Amino acid sequence: AAVGGYDRGLDGYDVVEWIAQQSWCNGKVATYGGSALGVIQFQTARHQPPHLVCAVPMIAEYRNEYSNYYFGGVLRREHVVSMERLGFVTVDLITSRPVEDAYWDFIRDRNDYPEDISVPLLMVSGWFDHYPSDILRAFRDLRARSDPRVRAAHKLVMGPWTHSGVDREKQGELTFPDSDGIARDAALRFFDYHLNGAKNGWPLEPVIRYYEMGRNQWRDAEDWAALGSAEFSMYLHDDGRLDPIPAPIPVTGRTVTYDPRNPSPSHGAARFDPFNPSVVAGPLDIRTTVENRDDVLVYSSDPLSEALSVTGGIRFECSFSADRLDTDIAVRLCDVYPDGRSIILTDGIHRARFRNGTDREVLLVPNGRTSLTVTLEDIAHTFLPGHRIRLVISGSDYPRFDLNPNDGTTLYEDADTLVASITVFSGGAGSSRLVMEGPTATSVSSDVETVSGLCIHSISPQPYVRSSSPGITIAYSASPSTGSSVEVTICDMLGRPLRTLPASTGNRRSIVWDGRTHDGSIAAPGVYLLVLRQGASQLVQPVVLLQ
Secondary structure (H helix, E strand, O other): OOOOOOOOHHHHHHHHHHHHOOOOOOOOEEEEEEOHHHHHHHHHHHOOOOOEEEEEEEOOOOOOOHHHOEEOOEEOHHHHHHHHHOOOOOHHHHHOOOOOOHHHHHHHHHOOOHHHOOOOEEEEEEEEOOOHHHHHHHHHHHHHHOOOOOHHHOEEEEEEEEOOOOOOOEEOOEEOOOOOOHHHHHHHHHHHHHHHOOOOOHHHOOOEEEEEEOOOEEEEEOOHHHHOOEEEEEEEOOOOEEEOOOOOOOOOOEEEEEOOOOOOEOOOEOOOOOOOOOOOOEOOEOHHHHHOOOOOEEEEOOOOOOOEEEEEEEEEEEEEEEOOOOOEEEEEEEEEOOOOOEEEEEEEEEEHHHOOOOOOOOOOOOOOOEEEEEEEEEEEEEEOOOOEEEEEEEOOOEOOOOOOOOOOOOOOOOOOOOOEEEEEOOOOOOOOEEEEEEOOOOOOOOOOEEEOOEEEEEEEOOOEEHHHOOOEEEEEEEOOOOOOOEEEEEEOOOOOEEEEEEOOOEEEEEEEEOOEOOOOOEOOOEEEEEEEEEOOEEEEEEEEEEO
């Protein structure tokens, strides 16, 4: 029978040492398993049984904390209910502590023990698993804080998998080639090296092997954080566009209604209900189930002319108002295929009363403009040319996340439900935006503009913040056959030239504007016009400077 608070690693220690004493054992013991069995492997390794040589904890990490049960301050209802039915926690226990207070600090700290790990680990997870960002964080901590003798021996495999779909090519409605049996084969090589001393080259395997969805290819990395070294933004526009250029002035915003009695339904992504066979996790088309309802705001980019890769974190910075004391902002990120399918990649939510942090509650001023950030899970995905990036915003994502009654009363107690009217703002300095991490600062361009061989391929970073980059890089092409020189001019919004940059002809050239005018002074924050000229041909695109 399960005993609350009992350290199952103590049993793991006894089992490892019992196995080591058997006549059929060579004295070297390894552990293997996923989910709860992955957690117990960490707990066992923490006690350092003398005959434990290595471990493969899959779809799990060692730390137990607030974010395991709450996402942005919102109960992960479907997950926690499933955990209760499996005998791990009770919903009442979790909902009795809805604020990330000292209790949760204690829980996290007592389960944060990389320093106690002294055997090599092979960790495995997937982009549609419960907590991919936490798996990546745990692996980073193990590489930095575990026993120095084994730090370099830890390895990680991140596939395109759901929690219950490791090593399967078919996930949701998509098939990911070459993802079948990868974790199994890696584990066999890992065990053969550490248990049998096989000279199979295992130490030469990459530190991290991850699957880049979209391109559907395996990639190698030494440090996951280094892959997301740059950020790029897509701004919301009131006409439903996602664009790398924000609207130059504030606009009225778009309004959506959230009714807790008729919530926006969860569909795909990291859902988890092992007791309901109708619940499907992973990449699903959410057009019919979610986007065709009238309780969502949908924002889409133009079709991409070049591939755009996301390798890291994603966040949605939302400027909004609501006519209630509290509400939620739920978001879903989708890859829209040329045939119209809107495939969900990840989703998340944040409760407005926790907009200043999940350790404090600050109710809304009805109809007062404020902001919050919805932080989504890390991912490795490339939006291919011809695809669109889509952000879907609503006040709920149920039953994956619990419902907000919108009345501002004590959380998770019986309350009347109120309908909330939520307005999401765009334009100006505080425009709502989607921020994604990638290997380089990227300009998201739509159909390539071309006039007589003249082409602006990208402008990055956009917007330009002086403290984060030495300048704006303009990538362009110009025809060498015309005999005409090429010129890049920066103008204000009235068309008055502020700076002219000499350029050259040829394919895929680039030039940098350092944000200064012709006299060397720093241009004021605002929207400017970049004019690319060659002979009688001219292209114009806006650029944005921020402080």
